Amino acid sequence: MTLSTAPPPTALAALDAELVALLGARNVSGDLRARERASVDGARMSPIITELLPLGVADLVAWPTTAEDVGRVVAAAVRHGVPVTPRGKGTGNYGQAIPMAGGLVLDLSRARAVVEVGDGWITAEAGTPMVTLERAAAETGQQLWMYPSTAQSSLGGFLGGGSGGTGTIAHGSNDMGFVLALDVVHATGSAELVHVEGDEAQRFVHNYGTAGIIARATVRLEPLQEWRGLYASFPDFRGALSVLRELGRLEPLPRLVSADTPEITATLPADPAFPAGRSSLRMIADVRSVEAATAVIEGAGGRIEDVRDGAQVVLTLSMLSYNHPIEWLQKSRPGVYFHVEVSGDALVERIDDVHAVYEGGLLHVEAGHTVPIGMLAGVYRSPEQVRDGIRALNALGVGVHDPHQWNVDFELGRTIETARTTDPLGLLNPGKLNPDYDGPTKGAIR
Structure with a gap:
């Protein structure tokens, strides 16, 4: 195509x-x-x-x-x-x-109606902000099965893009059961909304609308939990890393465990819970596990800075997860930093080696579904530097996703096959479905 x-x-x-x-x-x-x-x-x-x-x-x-x-x-x-x-x-x-x-x-931002909320599911149009879905679900004693790191993102954009979101500790990424059904528009000249469910619906997730445009979606809900925002700090990043995996396994599972180096913490929005010179650790924790989390943190030499409640706290902490802390770091020194998405136990066990891969290396890390995940920032020099660093990270046992490209990189072959039928003229988001494209960092090991 x-x-x-x-x-x-x-x-x-x-x-x-x-x-x-x-x-x-x-x-x-x-x-x-x-x-x-x-x-x-x-x-x-x-x-x-x-x-x-x-x-x-x-x-x-x-x-x-x-x-x-x-x-x-x-x-x-x-x-x-x-x-x-x-x-x-x-x-x-x-x-x-x-x-x-x-x-x-x-x-699609003006197509934002919440159509219906049922037992374990919610249906809405593609432009509906994710935070609107969460509020609608809460009115029925439920919550989103997968909460986004960008709460104002739209439902269609969240599903069609490359997002994961908080909630990954319990459920993995959003292609692992979050989507129940979609109403999709094909580029065949028909205005029909094509309804797809289950595995068939997955064909239209994470492909940027190249095989069909999501117009309406039904996603999974789960029973509402009472969340607390727990803010802690450590004298250094190594202290925060020492408890990350244990906190991520507490029952009931937290929605988020997130930690930053003192350098990244210093660039986050001003908050008394971010004391100067210390490494920040933040949790969206079930109220039933706050006491256990406190014991783990204090037992490792950390300090509880605050415990807050309310839906706004959950939203705020989600907006300080995934790549958002790196974005704040970039704003502090415009034009200096880049980042790559990373995963693996080496983020905890070999942090000095990980940081050393890139000049000025700084890691934002979270407890993931199976292993720690994060964003590794470094001072940008060239695409070749990024590519060579990916190879070095792979050698350390770190999984890497290079985000610096716009081509579909999730189930590319499946999407191309689907688009042959759903977009025969190649009119849907052209330039994003190229089987020969390897990105600006061509040759990088994923």
Whole structure:
């Protein structure tokens, strides 16, 4: 499947007129500022991708307000031969939502209805913020089975992107049972919402809308727990690492155990629970395990800084997980740091070796489903430096995912096979489904 060429002006004009008739003038725009805003995500978090920007600019932007309108808009774009790039809240970090072939950006953020909450499940439209789903579930005594690290991300973006999210201690990543059913739009010229469940639904997870655009989703809920935000600190990072895995195994399992070096801690938003010069450890802990967690932390020489309750605390701590602490580090010294996603017991057992791989190496680490996971930051020099460091990390027993690329890298072969039927003209998010692409750090070992 090849990258679609820019659509001709006549096709764009015809599509513009049709979309205005369908959605109303307020939900369609060809204004340059609107097109530019819709053509960027958080790709500047990657200095490697930043060197390549801009990757593309939309010719049109449309904001459907219902799942059914998503189908109608995609069908219209296909009839006119215009590429379609789906977009949620724009919280992705690596260019997956950038319209590399121009065309139409389909901004789903206004299609945000919660359709129904049932026993163990919730159905909502693709633009619904994840925090809205969590609140709707809580009203029925339930919670999301998988809570995002970016709570304002949209449901469709969370599922279609490369996200994992807090909750991974208990359940693994979001392709391991979170998705129950999807209503998907294919690029065949039909406005039909295709309903898929179970294994069939997994074909449309983590592929950036290249095989079909998620218009509505049903995801798993579980019984509501009473959470506490536990803030602790240690004199150094090694102390926090010493308890990470034990805290991650406490019953009931925590939603999050997250730790940062003193250097990263110093760049986080100001909080009395982040004392200067100390390493921060944070937990979203079940209220029933707070006493046990306190004993573990204090027994290892740590100090409890605060224990807080309320939904806002859970949201705040989630927003200080995954790659968010590295983003704060990057803001402290713009243009200096890059990061790679890492996993494995070596993050705890060989931390000095891990830090030494990259100049200025600093690790954000979390208790994972099976092994510690994290983000390793370093001072950026070149794509080759990143590639060579990945090889060195692999030699230490560290699993690495190189995030500095926009190509689908989850079940790529399956997605290509699916797209042959669901996107025969190659109009869905062109440029993101290339079997020969190996990224700006070509040759890196994953």
